[in-house]
Amino acid sequence: MRQTPSQTAGPFLHIGMMPDTAPLALARPPGEAITLRGVILDADSAPVTDALIEVWHPESGWARGATDGQGGWRLAVTRPASAPFVSLWIIARGINTPLSTRLYFPDADWQDDPAMALIPPPRRRTLVALRGADGAYRLDIHLGGEAETVFFDI
Amino acid sequence: MTPLDRTRHPPALTPGYFSSVTRAPREGLIALDPGEAGMTGPVFGSQAIGPLDDDLIRNAALPGEQAIGPRILVHGRVLDESGRGVPGALLEIWQANAGGRYRHARDGYPAPLDPNFSGFGRVLTGEDGGYRFDTVMPGAYPFPNGPNAWRPAHIHFSVFGLAFAQRLVTQMYFEGDPMIARCPIVATLPTVQAVEALTARYDPARDRPMDARAYRFDIVLRGRLATPMEP
Ligand SMILES: [Fe+2]
Numbered sequence: 001m002r003q004t005p006s007q008t009a010g011p012f013l014h015i016g017m018m019p020d021t022a023p024l025a026l027a028r029p030p031g032e033a034i035t036l037r038g039v040i041l042d043a044d045s046a047p048v049t050d051a052l053i054e055v056w057h058p059e060s061g062w063a064r065g066a067t068d069g070q071g072g073w074r075l076a077v078t079r080p081a082s083a084p085f086v087s088l089w090i091i092a093r094g095i096n097t098p099l100s101t102r103l104y105f106p107d108a109d110w111q112d113d114p115a116m117a118l119i120p121p122p123r124r125r126t127l128v129a130l131r132g133a134d135g136a137y138r139l140d141i142h143l144g145g146e147a148e149t150v151f152f153d154i
Numbered sequence: 155m156t157p158l159d160r161t162r163h164p165p166a167l168t169p170g171y172f173s174s175v176t177r178a179p180r181e182g183l184i185a186l187d188p189g190e191a192g193m194t195g196p197v198f199g200s201q202a203i204g205p206l207d208d209d210l211i212r213n214a215a216l217p218g219e220q221a222i223g224p225r226i227l228v229h230g231r232v233l234d235e236s237g238r239g240v241p242g243a244l245l246e247i248w249q250a251n252a253g254g255r256y257r258h259a260r261d262g263y264p265a266p267l268d269p270n271f272s273g274f275g276r277v278l279t280g281e282d283g284g285y286r287f288d289t290v291m292p293g294a295y296p297f298p299n300g301p302n303a304w305r306p307a308h309i310h311f312s313v314f315g316l317a318f319a320q321r322l323v324t325q326m327y328f329e330g331d332p333m334i335a336r337c338p339i340v341a342t343l344p345t346v347q348a349v350e351a352l353t354a355r356y357d358p359a360r361d362r363p364m365d366a367r368a369y370r371f372d373i374v375l376r377g378r379l380a381t382p383m384e385p
Contacts, residue, residue: 001235004374005348006163007325008173008339009310012258016248017312019274022204024246026196042176050260056318062196087191091323094173096164096342098323118184143177153158153183154192154319 006097011050013091018052018066029061031078035136036103036129039071040090043144047071051092053141055103060086067092074136084108085115085127087154090141100152103139104128115152123150155188155319156235156377164342171338172299192319198244200278207276210247210289214272221271223252223290225366228326228354231283232313235377239283240320243375246312247275247287254293254305263295288366291328299338306333306340313373320375327353328369 009017017024036055040048053073054064059080065073080086085102104110104127116124126149129137141149166178206213211221232243250256250273253265257272271290279285292307306327313322327334327349334340334349343349351374360368 001233001237001374002347002351003159003162003235003376004322004324004351004372005343006323007342007352008171009312009323010325010339011260012248012256013310013312015256015258015273016246016275016310019272021274022207022276024198024202024244024276026198043178043180044176046176048177054321056196057191058194083191087318089318089321092177094171094175094177096166096168096171096174096178097158098321099166099179115184115186118186123181144180148179148181150181151179151183152186153160154186154188 008093008096009052009091011093013050013052014066017064024064026062028076029059029078031059031081033076034079035074035076036086036139037072037074037136038139038141040067040073040092040141040143041071041145043148045142045145048092048143051090054089055086056089057083057086059083079105084110084113088141099143100154101141101149102127102152103137105137106131119150126150155193155317158376161344162348164344168342171342174342188317188319193317195314195316195318195320197242198278198314199242202244203276203278208287210249210271210273210275210287213275215270219270221251221290222268223271225288226291227286227288227360227362227366227368228309228371229284229286229357229360229368230371230373232279232285232315232373232375233283234315234375238377239279239281240315240375241279241281241283242316243279243283244314245277245279245285247277247309249273249289249292249309250295252290252293254295265293265295294333303338304333304336306331306337311373313375315375322373322375324352324373326371329353329355
């Protein structure tokens with residue numbers, strides 16, 4: 001059987017995926033609680049205000065969030081003990097098939113991760129978060145343009 | 155995990171769908187083995203499902219009232235590529251009301267809201283991968299994409315299978331709708347077979363007589379790679 005094709009989530013994904021009444025949630029696994037945040041920008045550096053982002057790693061648990069009026073997102077998870085990254089999954093109006101990327105922790109051995117070896121060196125930094133004064137790990141995601149984020153085919 | 159079949163899914167850049175132009179990465183994707191993070195996934199059990207989540211006709215209605223519109227039920231199976239049912243898959247559903255209006259702050263289409271309809275639903279597949287929900291037929295609506303663009307009647311689906319690499323977001327269309335062939339978002343699909351795969355079939359054998367018409371929509375997720383034969 002052939003895979004069911006993807007279609008964009010459109011601009012109203014919040015109705016099904018971020019309902020106020022019963023948000024979908026999973027308990028956070030035990031471990032170091034961390035906050036991930038950033039903005040999502042399009043190829044013209046305009047904020048993407050109708051995106052949804054999900055984070056997943058077997059040790060971090062799962063969380064999702066929608067971008068706000070400035071394209072900002074924020075997610076609370078557990079820091080994986082044995083991996084230098086978590087996986088990010090992004091959908092929005094105009095994204096026909098979901099985009100997969102990773103957030104690497106700047107204070108982990110991200111240089112040695114096998115996936116990094118597949119990325120041209122100048123682009124590797126697009127996946128490495130910065131640690132803000134608030135302790136959150138910040139990664140801005142560029143869907144296009146000069147600073148385009150590396151996306152994976154997984 | 156079998157790879158994402160790029161001949162089946164729309165490419166990122168589809169200029170006929172204007173919103174894709176500034177949101178499509180131009181660099182090639184980096185091919186990656188899904189690894190541990192891709193082969194596992196969040197598991198949502200029945201506690202994620204409210205008692206009326208599979209009944210969009212009633213789940214946002216005032217006591218004793220129901221949503222307005224042609225009454226339908228949508229059913230099918232969630233399968234992997236080898237045809238095995240995927241039990242415990244979570245489907246998140248959202249749609250416009252019968253007039254084509256979403257209950258959303260950013261939807262300004264003048265068709266009225268239905269006070270008894272939110273357009274939200276959720277359902278978990280059973281042991282054989284089967285699912286069913288009740289709703290009203292959504293209306294077509296216009297969207298900004300050139301002088302005159304309309305979406306065919308459709309229901310949005312977000313699917314969690316058993317692995318993160320099985321995550322799917324798509325839309326279901328209705329057999330016989332002349333708007334399907336005119337829609338710039340449908341036109342992002344690479345083949346007519348892909349459009350057919352998103353088109354639910356009228357299924358009179360599953361109608362609820364004097365109540366609701368049935369549509370069938372099966373969903374095929376990426377599968378596990380064939381395991382080698384035992385020696
Ligand atoms: Fe829609």
